[in-house]
Amino acid sequence: MADLSPLPGGPQSTLHASLGVQAPHDDVIRQAHHRSAAFGLDAHERPDFAPLAPGWLATVREENRLLYQHASPVMETLHEQIANTHSMVLLTSRSGLILHSLGDADFLERATKVALMPGVDWSERSKGTNAVGTALAEERAVVVHGRDHYLHANQFLTCSCTPILDPYGKVVGALDVTGDERSYHQHTMALVRMSAQMIENRLFAHATQDSMRLYFHARAEFLGTLMEGIAAFTPDGRFLCANRSAQFQLGLSNSALRAHTFASLFGLSVSQLHDGLRQAAGQPLSLCLHNGVTVVAQVRVRPAKSLVQGWAAPGASAGAAPPAAAMAQARPALSRLRYLNTGDPQLAAVLQKLQRVQGSDIPVMILGETGTGKDLLAQAIHNDSPRAARPFVSINCASIPETLIESELFGYEEGAFTGARRRGAPGRIQQAHGGTLFLDEIGDMLIQLQARLLRVLQERRVTPLGSSKEYEVDVALVCATNKNLKPLMAQGLFREDLYYRLNGLVVRLPALRERTDFDVVVHKILTKLCSGGTPLRLSPQVLALFHRCRWPGNVRQLHNLLRTAVVMAGAGPCIDIEHLPDDFFDELQDPDASAAPQQTASAEPAREAAAGARLQDVALQAMVEALRQCHGNVSQAARLLGVSRNTIYRKKDRLPPGLLS
Numbered sequence: 079m080a081d082l083s084p085l086p087g088g089p090q091s092t093l094h095a096s097l098g099v100q101a102p103h104d105d106v107i108r109q110a111h112h113r114s115a116a117f118g119l120d121a122h123e124r125p126d127f128a129p130l131a132p133g134w135l136a137t138v139r140e141e142n143r144l145l146y147q148h149a150s151p152v153m154e155t156l157h158e159q160i161a162n163t164h165s166m167v168l169l170t171s172r173s174g175l176i177l178h179s180l181g182d183a184d185f186l187e188r189a190t191k192v193a194l195m196p197g198v199d200w201s202e203r204s205k206g207t208n209a210v211g212t213a214l215a216e217e218r219a220v221v222v223h224g225r226d227h228y229l230h231a232n233q234f235l236t237c238s239c240t241p242i243l244d245p246y247g248k249v250v251g252a253l254d255v256t257g258d259e260r261s262y263h264q265h266t267m268a269l270v271r272m273s274a275q276m277i278e279n280r281l282f283a284h285a286t287q288d289s290m291r292l293y294f295h296a297r298a299e300f301l302g303t304l305m306e307g308i309a310a311f312t313p314d315g316r317f318l319c320a321n322r323s324a325q326f327q328l329g330l331s332n333s334a335l336r337a338h339t340f341a342s343l344f345g346l347s348v349s350q351l352h353d354g355l356r357q358a359a360g361q362p363l364s365l366c367l368h369n370g371v372t373v374v375a376q377v378r379v380r381p382a383k384s385l386v387q388g389w390a391a392p393g394a395s396a397g398a399a400p401p402a403a404a405m406a407q408a409r410p411a412l413s414r415l416r417y418l419n420t421g422d423p424q425l426a427a428v429l430q431k432l433q434r435v436q437g438s439d440i441p442v443m444i445l446g447e448t449g450t451g452k453d454l455l456a457q458a459i460h461n462d463s464p465r466a467a468r469p470f471v472s473i474n475c476a477s478i479p480e481t482l483i484e485s486e487l488f489g490y491e492e493g494a495f496t497g498a499r500r501r502g503a504p505g506r507i508q509q510a511h512g513g514t515l516f517l518d519e520i521g522d523m524l525i526q527l528q529a530r531l532l533r534v535l536q537e538r539r540v541t542p543l544g545s546s547k548e549y550e551v552d553v554a555l556v557c558a559t560n561k562n563l564k565p566l567m568a569q570g571l572f573r574e575d576l577y578y579r580l581n582g583l584v585v586r587l588p589a590l591r592e593r594t595d596f597d598v599v600v601h602k603i604l605t606k607l608c609s610g611g612t613p614l615r616l617s618p619q620v621l622a623l624f625h626r627c628r629w630p631g632n633v634r635q636l637h638n639l640l641r642t643a644v645v646m647a648g649a650g651p652c653i654d655i656e657h658l659p660d661d662f663f664d665e666l667q668d669p670d671a672s673a674a675p676q677q678t679a680s681a682e683p684a685r686e687a688a689a690g691a692r693l694q695d696v697a698l699q700a701m702v703e704a705l706r707q708c709h710g711n712v713s714q715a716a717r718l719l720g721v722s723r724n725t726i727y728r729k730k731d732r733l734p735p736g737l738l739s
């Protein structure tokens with residue numbers, strides 16, 4: 079069995095761990111077996127090895143883009159080092175899902191049989207004791223060899239795995255080498271640890287590239303090696319983060335270091351450091367740590383540049399580099415066309431069409447029910463266009479008060495009307511010059527304004543109110559509506575000429591109930607809502623209810639509901655029926671409330687009526703079961719279901735007689 083004691087400065091999840099305070103290997107395996115049994119796994123059975131649907135895997139990979147990007151070159155080097163040892167290198171997400179694998183061809187065939195491949199979940203919950211799942215559960219490096227595996231099917235394997243930490247000490251994934259049990263080598267774990275540390279240092283460098291970084295070690299020959307300590311500070315010397323070796327040398331964990339500054343750790347101010355650097359003329363400095371140890375140090379400072387992607391420093395104040403960097407990372411996650419593709423074929427076709435006209439300035443008209451993501455799509459179109467660096471100006475034609483809409487859209491000149499700002503103001507259309515103008519809810523635009531808008535769009539010039547001057551406007555046009563414009567045109571409420579000016583490419587976003595990637599959308603939203611932690615899961619009962627709901631408010635409704643449910647579920651691992659809000663159940667039972675909006679109301683009335691009836695059945699069935707469980711006690715049953723007592727009383731007539739106490 080491999081030695082699990084830590085390497086000096088090697089990957090351990092906490093400073094405590096890196097100082098060697100760890101449970102012995104056998105205890106770790108025993109506890110992992112207890113957890114596996116508690117998850118209800120049967121050691122003799124072959125569990126479900128089905129990988130995630132490709133759309134879902136693409137989403138998870140996207141969420142782990144930085145990790146993947148920095149890990150893959152290191153994985154290739156590691157793979158070269160272990161070539162011909164009948165093994166493979168695996169990278170997983172923090173929840174244990176395999177993101178990437180590289181392997182010896184002769185081992186791959188056997189590995190495939192136990193689903194060691196991208197898209198498969200190797201958490202303990204899914205596969206019982208195994209190096210990936212157990213390393214992530216314990217947040218420490220673990221070797222799981224042969225019969226240590228909980229599932230007999232996996233006992234021909236030997237696996238060495240260590241978690242990968244972000245610069246702030248949070249587990250972001252795991253690196254693993256798995257091979258045939260007979261090919262076990264005692265140095266494998268050391269190689270995995272060193273590789274993980276390389277990945278962590280790359281992530282560290284990426285996240286702190288605009289910060290002041292100090293590289294140090296007590297021995298000059300260790301500078302520039304994996305053993306060097308790296309600590310990052312804001313330009314004024316506030317501590318941001320430190321790699322494992324820096325924490326080890328300073329004798330403090332990242333969280334303890336957060337109370338420190340450069341001055342309190344190294345005994346000199348930032349300006350004294352800069353003076354010292356000037357005098358040293360590129361040579362390493364000698365510094366004394368707060369604990370009295372003398373180290374050799376180099377400093378790298380890069381002038382602030384545009385925002386970079388990275389992790390946020392917990393507790394760092396607004397305005398410091400990392401939170402802004404984190405925002406920059408969050409933005410592309412939803413507002414680029416390819417990230418919106420989560421596996422639904424209708425949506426994929428829409429995105430493909432949009433990608434084809436990218437950069438051509440063909441006006442795009444987005445149709446779709448409320449909450450289907452029209453606004454989000456418009457932003458993605460802009461962000462993927464050559465105009466991305468210019469403004470994206472969104473105008474909600476339904477929400478601007480009638481009296482303000484002209485000045486809002488076209489602007490006004492100084493003194494144009496009473497109360498106008500003395501110096502006048504450019505209109506929203508003018509503000510979009512060079513970028514994209516998004517006209518949301520275009521179907522609600524007043525007919526009188528439509529002629530003026532059309533003129534602006536045709537002449538590409540705008541004349542502010544009260545002005546005789548014209549201003550050039552060069553904008554790409556995107557508009558959206560949840561209304562059917564054809565009947566509006568027939569009634570004279572929407573101008574035909576404007577319609578044909580706007581509808582260069584018409585795309586329709588599918589309603590949520592039509593989408594085949596519902597589970598992926600749920601996962602994506604939950605990941606966002608549970609930022610920083612493992613996303614909650616839905617219980618099978620909740621998933622069944624969700625699949626039957628018609629979601630008249632589409633992704634917006636789902637998002638709002640999940641936001642509430644996540645709060646209600648607290649620290650629990652999954653969202654259950656009692657975490658859902660009352661009105662969701664009311665809606666399930668009320669065919670009117672879940673009736674399809676205008677555009678699709680007449681499309682498939684029979685199918686929709688049937689779906690409404692099914693929903694009522696499901697909700698009723700849930701009530702019957704809850705009442706039986708609570709021996710007819712309405713208050714208890716209501717609590718169990720997370721609904722009000724009235725919701726149950728309203729269904730009294732449809733419940734089996736004698737069920738209510």
Ligand SMILES: Nc1ncnc2c1ncn2[C@@H]1O[C@H](COP(=O)(O)OP(=O)(O)OP(=O)(O)O)[C@@H](O)[C@H]1O
Nearest residue numbers: 447448449450451452453454455560602633634637
């Ligand atoms: N693909 C998606 N993934 C995650 N969240 C989404 C997605 N699409 C939409 N949402 C969320 O749903 C909500 C509604 O989206 P959006 O405002 O783009 O819809 P809309 O179609 O423009 O709605 P409306 O017609 O009512 O203006 C937002 O909170 C958005 O973040």
